[in-house]
Amino acid sequence: xxxxxxxxxxxxxxxxxxxxxxxxxxxxxxxxxxxxxxxxxxxxxxxxxxxxxxxxxxxxxxxxxxxxxxxxxxxxxxxxxxxxxxxxxxxxxxxxxxxxxxxxxxxxxxxxxxxxxxxxxxxxxxxxxxxxxxxxxxxxxxxxxxxxxxxxxxxxxxxxxxxxxxxxxxxxxxxxxxxxxxxxxxxxxxxxxxxxxxxxxxxxxxxxxxxxxxxxxxxxxxxxxxxxxxxxxxxxxxxxxxxxxxxxxxxxxxxxxxxxxxxxxxxxxxxxxxxxxxxxxxxxxxxxxxxxxxxxxx
Numbered sequence: 569x570x571x572x573x574x575x576x577x578x579x580x581x582x583x584x585x586x587x588x589x590x591x592x593x594x595x596x597x598x599x600x601x602x603x604x605x606x607x608x609x610x611x612x613x614x615x616x617x618x619x620x621x622x623x624x625x626x627x628x629x630x631x632x633x634x635x636x637x638x639x640x641x642x643x644x645x646x647x648x649x650x651x652x653x654x655x656x657x658x659x660x661x662x663x664x665x666x667x668x669x670x671x672x673x674x675x676x677x678x679x680x681x682x683x684x685x686x687x688x689x690x691x692x693x694x695x696x697x698x699x700x701x702x703x704x705x706x707x708x709x710x711x712x713x714x715x716x717x718x719x720x721x722x723x724x725x726x727x728x729x730x731x732x733x734x735x736x737x738x739x740x741x742x743x744x745x746x747x748x749x750x751x752x753x754x755x756x757x758x759x760x761x762x763x764x765x766x767x768x769x770x771x772x773x774x775x776x777x778x779x780x781x782x783x784x785x786x787x788x789x790x791x792x793x794x795x796x797x798x799x800x801x802x803x804x805x806x807x808x809x810x811x812x813x814x815x816x817x818x819x820x821x822x823x824x825x826x827x828x829x830x831x832x833x834x835x836x837x838x839x840x841x842x843x844x845x846x847x848x849x850x851x852x853x854x855x856x857x858x859x860x861x862x863x864x865x866x
Contacts, residue, residue: 604850605698605754607634610687610743612674613706615640617808618760620649622703622843627657627665629847635666635697637690639683639706643671674706674739675731684742691746699754700747701850704736704782707760709810710774713819719773732778737785749795756850759786761800761860771819783860790858797857801846804837804863805830837863 607630613619615638623636636653638646646669657663670686673679710728719725740757747755764772765779783800790798805811805827815831818824830836842863855861 602851603629603631604634604701606631606696607699607701608637608691608697608747609634609701609703610637610639611703611705612639612683612739613760614638615642615645615649617810618803618806618839618843619703619705620645621839622705622846623649623653624656625840625843625847626850627653629851630665631698632663633666633696635668635690637668637670637687639670639672639674641671641673641679643669646671673731674735675727680735680738683739687743688746698752699756700743701756701758702740702743703758703760704740705758705760706735707732707778709813709817710778711817712772712775712814713817714773715771715819716773725774728774729778729781732774733781733785736782740786740789744793744796754797755795756797756799756853757786757789758846758850759783759798759800761802763802763805763862765800765802766860769820769823771823787858794857797853797855799849799855800858800860801849802860802862803839803842803846805835806839806842807831807836808839811836 604626609626609630611619611623614623619640623638627636638649640646650667650669653667654665657665668686668690670683672682672686674683708728708731710732711724736759744755744757747753749755759782761783762775762779764776765783768776786798786800789796811827811831815824815827818827845863845866849855849861849866
């Protein structure tokens with residue numbers, strides 16, 4: 569089919585990008601850094617921003633027959649990513665990848681159940697993987713215009729945590745149950761964390777609390793399941809839709825202005841640079857399981 573000019577340009581860019589990544593992969597392999605093997609990879613919040621970038625940066629480092637399960641609310645954006653991924657990787661290499669899209673709202677019980685069922689069904693179809701990789705990237709900023717004393721509605725708070733905490737816990741537990749421990753099989757869980765998990769920001773009550781809860785949740789997983797590699801990765805302040813929301817809606821004026829200044833001065837982190845750092849962390853696999861690792865630390 570004839571693609572719109574913007575889609576053609578994006579695919580052309582992606583192919584060049586993949587060629588550069590493959591050259592980097594060859595260099596890393598020469599230095600003793602292997603690929604991730606044949607991977608069953610689940611990425612939530614995959615349709616845009618950091619999640620989308622991670623999918624494209626991760627693909628060159630998985631082996632033939634790997635499977636990507638892409639989860640997000642937007643069906644249209646997911647299938648656009650699938651097209652971009654297959655066109656760029658399969659054009660640049662002879663690699664064969666499987667890609668399944670799961671359009672679902674993880675903030676609802678129905679969306680969470682739909683995602684878990686999809687993963688379990690796919691897992692039954694193909695069971696020859698060497699590694700499980702689950703990246704809990706989906707999340708939202710929440711209402712950052714309010715201060716602590718204004719959160720008097722249990723419904724608002726519960727809805728936020730259902731998406732940002734409960735779904736990550738239940739999805740991760742269900743996925744690990746579907747992929748039990750066995751010899752030679754590697755299981756890695758990544759939580760997209762933030763500086764907000766360890767540092768308070770005024771008027772960011774929901775976001776900071778949610779990120780702190782998720783960090784502790786995955787630290788507990790690392791303590792309970794020593795064979796599972798667990799990473800809390802803080803990708804840095806990136807120029808994404810969430811950051812633009814923060815720049816316009818943050819109630820604390822000092823915090824809001826600091827983010828606006830970072831944006832205006834070009835000090836925000838490029839999401840592609842940050843996602844590449846995460847890929848390198850996964851390839852080297854020398855982080856302490858359960859650790860909080862910040863973009864600026866690596």
